[in-house]
Amino acid sequence: MDYTDQIVIVTGASAGIGRATALAFARRGAIVVAVARRQGRLAELIAECQEHSPKSMYLAGDLGTREFAYRIIDDTAERFGRVDVLINNAAVPVHQNFYDITVEQAERAIQVNFMSVLWTTFAVVPYMLKQESGSIINISSFASKVVPPFEAVYAASKAAINGLTEGLWNDLAGSNIHVGLICPGPFDTEMWDNRDTQTGYEGKRYPPSLMVRAIFRSIENRVLEMVVPGTDPGMLAARFLRVTFPGILRRGMARMDGVPAEAIKKARALAILGKRLGER
Numbered sequence: 001m002d003y004t005d006q007i008v009i010v011t012g013a014s015a016g017i018g019r020a021t022a023l024a025f026a027r028r029g030a031i032v033v034a035v036a037r038r039q040g041r042l043a044e045l046i047a048e049c050q051e052h053s054p055k056s057m058y059l060a061g062d063l064g065t066r067e068f069a070y071r072i073i074d075d076t077a078e079r080f081g082r083v084d085v086l087i088n089n090a091a092v093p094v095h096q097n098f099y100d101i102t103v104e105q106a107e108r109a110i111q112v113n114f115m116s117v118l119w120t121t122f123a124v125v126p127y128m129l130k131q132e133s134g135s136i137i138n139i140s141s142f143a144s145k146v147v148p149p150f151e152a153v154y155a156a157s158k159a160a161i162n163g164l165t166e167g168l169w170n171d172l173a174g175s176n177i178h179v180g181l182i183c184p185g186p187f188d189t190e191m192w193d194n195r196d197t198q199t200g201y202e203g204k205r206y207p208p209s210l211m212v213r214a215i216f217r218s219i220e221n222r223v224l225e226m227v228v229p230g231t232d233p234g235m236l237a238a239r240f241l242r243v244t245f246p247g248i249l250r251r252g253m254a255r256m257d258g259v260p261a262e263a264i265k266k267a268r269a270l271a272i273l274g275k276r277l278g279e280r
């Protein structure tokens, strides 16, 4: 597919999968609008993108706010006259058991990970309807398929994306707007360092280039949903057990990353004192 001068917005482009995706689109001649909070990182990325696609640019801000989510779409459309591809990729990790997470942390994760996708979708669909084409690719997580311990809120934020994407796929039929969902397994990015607590997962982490390939495939073949990588034996086994023997899966995951008995004891003591969960 020819991406020359296509207008492509990539959120979460200052690192990891988003950065690799933005660069790949620029190398194919697309005009990239890179979005994230860290302006310095975005400026570096855009300097690289501009070697291939001189009109590429960035917009720095917080996607946890509706105003900024709307703005990235409207500013792009105003400047370039259209939006061909939107990659909703930005997210924050949350690795906290439900006894310890605060209600503020949970709300923030839902806003950045899910609400931003909802807001950008509300904003971008009218432009795509007017131009009679477009692709929206939403990056979810394998954690929305098989929820690991400590990931209830993160998985909920991603499962909401799954529902939205599948629903949009129905509602956008006939509009020539493609919407695709990609659920990544473990990828080698800084997301693993940004968790509040470390996970017990010590298995393989895949290179972001694999996600880039999946994103292009979703757009070009109009694929609704992909789990990436599709052949990881651990992920295949987890999905199989999730459907057939969920109890075995739960025991296995608890051994890998179990909630300490101490956390339950402490939460129970606070409950007896009348304290609500989510408050510290």
Ligand SMILES: NC(=O)c1ccc[n+]([C@@H]2O[C@H](COP(=O)([O-])OP(=O)(O)OC[C@H]3O[C@@H](n4cnc5c(N)ncnc54)[C@H](OP(=O)(O)O)[C@@H]3O)[C@@H](O)[C@H]2O)c1
Pocket (backbone or CB within 6 Å): 011, 012, 013, 014, 015, 016, 017, 018, 035, 036, 037, 038, 039, 041, 061, 062, 063, 064, 088, 089, 090, 091, 092, 112, 139, 140, 141, 142, 143, 183, 184, 185, 186, 187, 188, 189, 190, 191, 192, 194
């Ligand atoms: N890596 C994995 O193993 C893995 C597994 C499953 C799913 N995923 C999903 O894949 C996507 C990319 O993850 P990654 O591993 O590449 O993560 P990453 O390296 O941590 O990058 C996350 C990106 O999101 C941006 N971001 C975070 N909060 C933001 C906010 N409030 N406003 C604007 N931008 C924000 C970050 O930029 P700033 O900090 O500069 O704002 C960064 O560019 C995410 O949706 C993630 O949930 C990743």
